[in-house]
Amino acid sequence: MADTKAPDSTRRSERSRRAIYDAALSLVGETGYAKTTIEGIAARAGVGKQTIYRWWPSKAAVLLEAFIDLGNQAAEAAGAGAEGYEIPDTGDLAADLKLVLRATVDELVDPKYEAPTRALTAAGIVDPELCAEFVEKLLEPQLQLYVQRLRTAQEAGDVRAGIDPHIALELLVGPLAHRWLLRTRPLTHEYADAVVDYALGGLAPR
Template sequence: MSSTTAKSPDVSRRSERSRKAILRASMELVGEVGYPKLTIEAIAARAGVGKQTIYRWWPSKAAVLLDAFTEVVHDEDYSSGLPDTGDIEADLKYVLRATADEFSDASFEAPYRALAVAAAADPELADQFVSRLREPGVRVYVERLRAGQEAGQIDPDLDLDLAVELLLGPFQQRWLNRTGPLTHEFTDGLVELAMRALAPRATPR
């Protein structure tokens, strides 16, 4: 006589599937309706879960979106750093051109802008936004500039955190305030201007 044993459901797998569906839904919806109209109820409906499932894991829609966006950024992986061909100006131009293309893509731009605006009004979210998104990005620029210092292409006495602010600040302001398009001409000019400020000072005779 044979008997069949029913398998018990894998709760952890089901939970992970639900979590990924929620994160995906939040990214899709913020691009479709914008952050102000994004709701936990809409995310739950799109993900096929109850809203209490979302509230069990996240306190707010901003927290859901931050997790979703962080996963997207981590998929691109900061660990490899910026390219280092030995020509720091060419490398920075390459990276900022790619960044301009990314920030002009609605699927990236909508959730990032939503988080930036929400963080401006929420100190706790702002801390997480900085530590999870901004700081890892700044770190790879600092490391590339440090390599430039070691190669004699960047002034050895520079504060590298401040140097990154000098490079990225105008880019972020143009994007956040919508004062102009993020063209490759703009990013190339920005790198060229920054390199004049960051280059080693001529040794006086």
């Protein structure tokens, strides 16, 4: 007897969602954010544009969710687990920060991540709601890792007790973001190491 079981709509939806993620990320990388459209994403993904609008209100929302998914896949591939990445605590604060900032440099200059990151940054400037979601879901969880590591360093006496970890972390990530965003000079591991040395020189106990 022929199998008359209805198709699994959940699996079909997941395949479509995955195709839309891939299409959004690839189109932004190939043509840029301004030229990426819902119609183009739908055509690349092999779905109707009404499917996209049923799940997302805009191309920015599609890209944000696709980028979050990309990060989750990278975390799983790296064995980061459900709680994501952590900044190591080897007892050597400078070495730990240099390790994570070098990894940040690698991600920022990787074409797979650079194009969608720039697109979301630009879109967030003119879309407050998207910016808030970008910060909440992507940026703030990463920044909290610095806060936790700096607080551990405070407890160990490696950083002055009175510093605000939220300001301190900006001394570390701010210069990288500035150089990457404006393309003023190349973003390198050597630059990341220098940022750590300069920042910690101002944070050391007095």
